Amino acid sequence: MRTHRLILSVVQLAALLYCAQCAVAQPSDYEQFRAHNAQMADLQPTWMGPLIQSDPRLSQAIRLSVSDANAPGEQIVSYGNNHGVSVIAERRFQLEFDPPSFFRNHSAAYPGGFGNAGAQIKYLIASSNSEHRNFAVTAIDFHGFAPRAAQNGMFSAYDCPKIAAGIARDRFNMQSTLGGLLPAAKVAAQGQAIEWNVTGQIHSTLHTWLDVENNATFNFGGPNDGKTQNFITPAAFFMVRRKEWGPTHSVFVFDAGVQIATSSFHLYNHNLISEVRILF
Helix, strand or coil: HHHHHHHHHHHHHHHHHHHHHEEEEEEECCHHHCCCCHHHHHCCCCCCCCCCCCCCCCCCCEEEEEEEEEECCEEEEEECCCEEEEECCCCCCEEEECCCEEEEEEEEEEEEECCCCCCEEEEEEEECCCCCCCCEEEEEEECCCCCCCCCCCCCCCCEEEEEEEEEEEECCEEEEEEEEEEEECHHHCCCEEEEEEEEEEECCCEEEEEEEEEEEEECHHHHHHEEEECCCCCCCEEEECCCCCCCCCCCCEEEEEEECCCCCCCCCCEEEEEEEEEEC
Protein backbone atom coordinates (compact mmCIF):
# COMPACT_ATOMS: atom_id res chain seq x y z
CA MET A 1 0.00 0.00 0.00
CA ARG A 2 2.84 2.40 0.85
CA THR A 3 4.46 1.59 -2.49
CA HIS A 4 1.25 2.42 -4.34
CA ARG A 5 0.92 5.72 -2.47
CA LEU A 6 4.55 6.57 -3.24
CA ILE A 7 4.05 5.87 -6.95
CA LEU A 8 0.85 7.95 -6.95
CA SER A 9 2.63 10.85 -5.27
CA VAL A 10 5.46 10.71 -7.80
CA VAL A 11 2.96 10.70 -10.69
CA GLN A 12 1.08 13.66 -9.18
CA LEU A 13 4.34 15.59 -8.69
CA ALA A 14 5.38 14.88 -12.28
CA ALA A 15 1.99 16.09 -13.52
CA LEU A 16 2.29 19.31 -11.52
CA LEU A 17 5.80 19.95 -12.85
CA TYR A 18 4.61 19.32 -16.42
CA CYS A 19 1.69 21.73 -16.02
CA ALA A 20 4.00 24.36 -14.55
CA GLN A 21 6.40 23.92 -17.49
CA CYS A 22 3.49 24.30 -19.94
CA ALA A 23 2.37 27.48 -18.19
CA VAL A 24 5.85 28.93 -18.58
CA ALA A 25 6.32 27.76 -22.17
CA GLN A 26 2.92 28.94 -23.33
CA PRO A 27 2.21 32.59 -22.45
CA SER A 28 -1.36 33.63 -21.84
CA ASP A 29 -3.44 35.52 -24.39
CA TYR A 30 -2.92 38.66 -22.30
CA GLU A 31 0.87 38.23 -22.36
CA GLN A 32 0.81 37.64 -26.11
CA PHE A 33 -1.29 40.78 -26.56
CA ARG A 34 1.19 42.79 -24.47
CA ALA A 35 4.08 41.43 -26.56
CA HIS A 36 2.78 42.76 -29.92
CA ASN A 37 5.14 45.76 -30.02
CA ALA A 38 8.19 43.58 -29.34
CA GLN A 39 7.10 41.01 -31.94
CA MET A 40 6.78 43.73 -34.60
CA ALA A 41 10.53 44.39 -34.31
CA ASP A 42 11.00 41.34 -36.55
CA LEU A 43 8.92 42.97 -39.30
CA GLN A 44 9.63 46.71 -39.20
CA PRO A 45 12.13 49.41 -38.14
CA THR A 46 12.47 50.63 -34.56
CA TRP A 47 12.40 54.43 -34.95
CA MET A 48 10.19 56.78 -32.93
CA GLY A 49 6.76 57.74 -34.25
CA PRO A 50 6.66 61.45 -35.22
CA LEU A 51 4.83 64.03 -33.13
CA ILE A 52 2.29 65.05 -35.81
CA GLN A 53 2.48 62.97 -38.98
CA SER A 54 1.34 59.34 -39.06
CA ASP A 55 3.95 56.68 -38.30
CA PRO A 56 4.55 54.27 -41.23
CA ARG A 57 5.00 51.49 -38.65
CA LEU A 58 2.35 49.73 -36.60
CA SER A 59 2.32 50.28 -32.84
CA GLN A 60 0.20 49.53 -29.81
CA ALA A 61 -0.08 52.49 -27.46
CA ILE A 62 -2.08 55.04 -25.51
CA ARG A 63 -1.31 58.69 -26.35
CA LEU A 64 -2.21 61.38 -23.81
CA SER A 65 -1.70 64.65 -25.65
CA VAL A 66 -2.32 68.39 -25.12
CA SER A 67 -1.89 71.17 -27.69
CA ASP A 68 -1.89 74.93 -27.13
CA ALA A 69 -2.11 77.07 -30.27
CA ASN A 70 -2.36 80.78 -30.95
CA ALA A 71 -5.01 81.79 -33.50
CA PRO A 72 -6.14 85.29 -34.57
CA GLY A 73 -7.95 86.75 -31.58
CA GLU A 74 -7.93 83.57 -29.52
CA GLN A 75 -5.97 80.79 -27.89
CA ILE A 76 -7.05 77.20 -28.52
CA VAL A 77 -6.15 74.44 -26.04
CA SER A 78 -7.01 70.83 -26.92
CA TYR A 79 -6.98 68.15 -24.23
CA GLY A 80 -6.64 64.95 -26.21
CA ASN A 81 -5.36 66.51 -29.42
CA ASN A 82 -7.20 63.90 -31.54
CA HIS A 83 -5.20 60.96 -30.18
CA GLY A 84 -6.30 57.86 -28.30
CA VAL A 85 -5.71 54.11 -28.13
CA SER A 86 -4.21 51.91 -30.86
CA VAL A 87 -3.87 48.10 -30.96
CA ILE A 88 -2.12 45.72 -33.37
CA ALA A 89 -4.13 42.93 -35.00
CA GLU A 90 -2.67 40.03 -36.98
CA ARG A 91 0.74 41.72 -37.44
CA ARG A 92 -0.53 43.62 -40.51
CA PHE A 93 -3.31 45.81 -39.12
CA GLN A 94 -3.47 48.58 -36.55
CA LEU A 95 -6.82 49.75 -35.22
CA GLU A 96 -7.17 53.05 -33.40
CA PHE A 97 -9.94 54.91 -31.61
CA ASP A 98 -9.62 58.60 -30.75
CA PRO A 99 -12.22 59.79 -28.22
CA PRO A 100 -13.53 63.36 -28.49
CA SER A 101 -10.96 65.93 -27.41
CA PHE A 102 -12.00 68.73 -25.09
CA PHE A 103 -11.33 72.22 -26.46
CA ARG A 104 -10.87 75.28 -24.29
CA ASN A 105 -11.13 78.31 -26.57
CA HIS A 106 -10.45 81.76 -25.16
CA SER A 107 -12.93 83.44 -27.52
CA ALA A 108 -16.62 84.27 -27.39
CA ALA A 109 -16.96 83.44 -31.09
CA TYR A 110 -15.67 79.86 -30.61
CA PRO A 111 -16.81 78.50 -27.26
CA GLY A 112 -15.06 75.44 -25.87
CA GLY A 113 -16.46 71.94 -25.62
CA PHE A 114 -15.97 68.41 -26.83
CA GLY A 115 -14.98 67.89 -30.46
CA ASN A 116 -15.26 64.88 -32.74
CA ALA A 117 -14.42 61.24 -32.18
CA GLY A 118 -12.34 59.48 -34.80
CA ALA A 119 -11.20 56.00 -35.84
CA GLN A 120 -8.22 54.88 -37.89
CA ILE A 121 -7.09 51.70 -39.63
CA LYS A 122 -3.56 51.05 -40.86
CA TYR A 123 -2.37 48.23 -43.13
CA LEU A 124 1.33 47.40 -43.32
CA ILE A 125 1.93 46.93 -47.07
CA ALA A 126 5.65 46.12 -46.96
CA SER A 127 8.44 46.40 -44.41
CA SER A 128 11.82 45.12 -43.27
CA ASN A 129 13.50 45.22 -39.88
CA SER A 130 16.65 47.05 -38.79
CA GLU A 131 18.89 44.10 -39.67
CA HIS A 132 17.87 44.19 -43.33
CA ARG A 133 16.51 47.01 -45.54
CA ASN A 134 14.98 48.90 -42.60
CA PHE A 135 11.87 50.43 -44.22
CA ALA A 136 8.08 50.48 -43.93
CA VAL A 137 5.19 51.37 -46.26
CA THR A 138 1.66 51.62 -44.86
CA ALA A 139 -1.83 52.48 -46.12
CA ILE A 140 -3.94 54.50 -43.67
CA ASP A 141 -7.49 55.78 -43.47
CA PHE A 142 -8.69 58.05 -40.68
CA HIS A 143 -12.42 58.72 -40.32
CA GLY A 144 -13.70 61.69 -38.33
CA PHE A 145 -17.28 61.18 -37.21
CA ALA A 146 -20.03 63.75 -37.77
CA PRO A 147 -19.36 66.68 -35.45
CA ARG A 148 -21.34 67.63 -32.40
CA ALA A 149 -19.70 71.07 -32.68
CA ALA A 150 -17.34 72.86 -35.04
CA GLN A 151 -14.35 72.63 -32.68
CA ASN A 152 -12.27 70.81 -35.32
CA GLY A 153 -13.14 73.33 -38.01
CA MET A 154 -15.24 70.71 -39.83
CA PHE A 155 -18.98 70.80 -40.53
CA SER A 156 -19.45 67.12 -41.42
CA ALA A 157 -17.87 63.70 -41.16
CA TYR A 158 -14.65 63.35 -43.15
CA ASP A 159 -11.98 60.87 -44.26
CA CYS A 160 -8.21 61.23 -44.47
CA PRO A 161 -6.76 58.45 -46.67
CA LYS A 162 -2.99 58.48 -46.99
CA ILE A 163 0.17 56.53 -47.78
CA ALA A 164 3.01 56.61 -45.24
CA ALA A 165 6.58 55.48 -45.89
CA GLY A 166 9.93 55.62 -44.14
CA ILE A 167 13.49 54.34 -44.37
CA ALA A 168 16.33 54.27 -41.84
CA ARG A 169 20.12 54.15 -42.02
CA ASP A 170 22.08 53.73 -38.79
CA ARG A 171 20.78 56.37 -36.35
CA PHE A 172 18.99 58.43 -39.02
CA ASN A 173 15.63 57.98 -40.70
CA MET A 174 13.32 59.81 -43.08
CA GLN A 175 9.52 59.45 -42.99
CA SER A 176 6.80 60.94 -45.18
CA THR A 177 3.04 60.83 -45.67
CA LEU A 178 0.86 61.95 -48.56
CA GLY A 179 -2.92 62.08 -48.24
CA GLY A 180 -6.13 64.02 -48.55
CA LEU A 181 -8.83 65.62 -46.44
CA LEU A 182 -12.21 64.61 -47.89
CA PRO A 183 -15.41 65.90 -46.24
CA ALA A 184 -18.44 63.64 -46.58
CA ALA A 185 -20.83 66.61 -47.05
CA LYS A 186 -20.90 70.41 -47.32
CA VAL A 187 -17.83 70.25 -49.56
CA ALA A 188 -18.42 73.73 -51.02
CA ALA A 189 -18.43 75.25 -47.52
CA GLN A 190 -15.35 73.38 -46.33
CA GLY A 191 -13.27 72.56 -49.38
CA GLN A 192 -10.83 69.70 -49.71
CA ALA A 193 -7.11 69.46 -49.09
CA ILE A 194 -3.94 67.54 -49.87
CA GLU A 195 -1.59 67.01 -46.94
CA TRP A 196 2.12 66.27 -47.32
CA ASN A 197 4.40 65.71 -44.34
CA VAL A 198 8.14 64.96 -44.20
CA THR A 199 10.16 64.12 -41.07
CA GLY A 200 13.90 63.78 -40.53
CA GLN A 201 14.87 62.04 -37.30
CA ILE A 202 18.01 61.06 -35.38
CA HIS A 203 18.34 58.55 -32.54
CA SER A 204 20.66 60.86 -30.60
CA THR A 205 21.26 58.78 -27.42
CA LEU A 206 20.05 55.47 -26.03
CA HIS A 207 16.85 57.02 -24.67
CA THR A 208 16.36 60.15 -26.81
CA TRP A 209 15.26 61.01 -30.35
CA LEU A 210 15.24 64.41 -32.06
CA ASP A 211 13.36 65.27 -35.24
CA VAL A 212 12.09 68.06 -37.46
CA GLU A 213 8.80 67.78 -39.35
CA ASN A 214 7.54 69.80 -42.28
CA ASN A 215 3.71 69.80 -42.37
CA ALA A 216 2.09 71.22 -45.51
CA THR A 217 -1.61 71.54 -46.44
CA PHE A 218 -2.77 72.54 -49.95
CA ASN A 219 -6.40 73.73 -49.96
CA PHE A 220 -8.87 73.32 -52.84
CA GLY A 221 -12.33 74.87 -52.78
CA GLY A 222 -14.07 76.37 -49.79
CA PRO A 223 -13.04 79.58 -48.04
CA ASN A 224 -9.29 78.79 -48.28
CA ASP A 225 -9.25 77.81 -51.96
CA GLY A 226 -5.75 77.99 -53.47
CA LYS A 227 -4.02 78.74 -50.15
CA THR A 228 -1.14 76.72 -48.70
CA GLN A 229 -0.41 76.36 -45.01
CA ASN A 230 3.04 75.17 -43.93
CA PHE A 231 4.66 74.50 -40.56
CA ILE A 232 8.11 73.47 -39.36
CA THR A 233 7.90 71.37 -36.20
CA PRO A 234 11.01 70.56 -34.12
CA ALA A 235 10.39 67.88 -31.48
CA ALA A 236 12.19 65.78 -28.86
CA PHE A 237 11.38 62.36 -27.37
CA PHE A 238 12.60 60.66 -24.19
CA MET A 239 11.93 56.96 -23.54
CA VAL A 240 11.67 55.45 -20.06
CA ARG A 241 11.57 51.70 -19.43
CA ARG A 242 12.51 49.45 -16.55
CA LYS A 243 16.10 48.22 -16.31
CA GLU A 244 15.22 44.58 -16.97
CA TRP A 245 12.71 45.13 -19.77
CA GLY A 246 10.63 42.25 -21.15
CA PRO A 247 8.21 42.02 -24.08
CA THR A 248 5.19 42.25 -21.76
CA HIS A 249 6.46 45.40 -20.00
CA SER A 250 5.21 48.88 -20.81
CA VAL A 251 7.39 51.67 -22.20
CA PHE A 252 6.77 55.36 -21.47
CA VAL A 253 7.72 58.12 -23.92
CA PHE A 254 7.65 61.81 -22.97
CA ASP A 255 7.71 64.09 -26.00
CA ALA A 256 7.07 67.69 -26.98
CA GLY A 257 7.39 70.03 -29.94
CA VAL A 258 6.07 73.25 -31.42
CA GLN A 259 4.50 73.96 -34.82
CA ILE A 260 5.91 77.17 -36.26
CA ALA A 261 4.19 78.67 -39.31
CA THR A 262 6.46 79.33 -42.30
CA SER A 263 3.71 80.33 -44.77
CA SER A 264 2.04 83.73 -44.96
CA PHE A 265 -1.34 81.99 -44.69
CA HIS A 266 -1.91 80.03 -41.49
CA LEU A 267 -4.96 79.42 -39.32
CA TYR A 268 -2.87 79.23 -36.13
CA ASN A 269 0.75 79.48 -35.03
CA HIS A 270 3.19 78.45 -32.27
CA ASN A 271 1.21 75.32 -31.47
CA LEU A 272 2.91 73.78 -28.42
CA ILE A 273 2.26 70.02 -28.23
CA SER A 274 3.22 67.86 -25.25
CA GLU A 275 2.26 64.27 -24.62
CA VAL A 276 2.92 60.99 -22.86
CA ARG A 277 2.86 57.73 -24.81
CA ILE A 278 2.38 54.40 -23.11
CA LEU A 279 3.51 51.55 -25.39
CA PHE A 280 2.05 48.32 -24.06
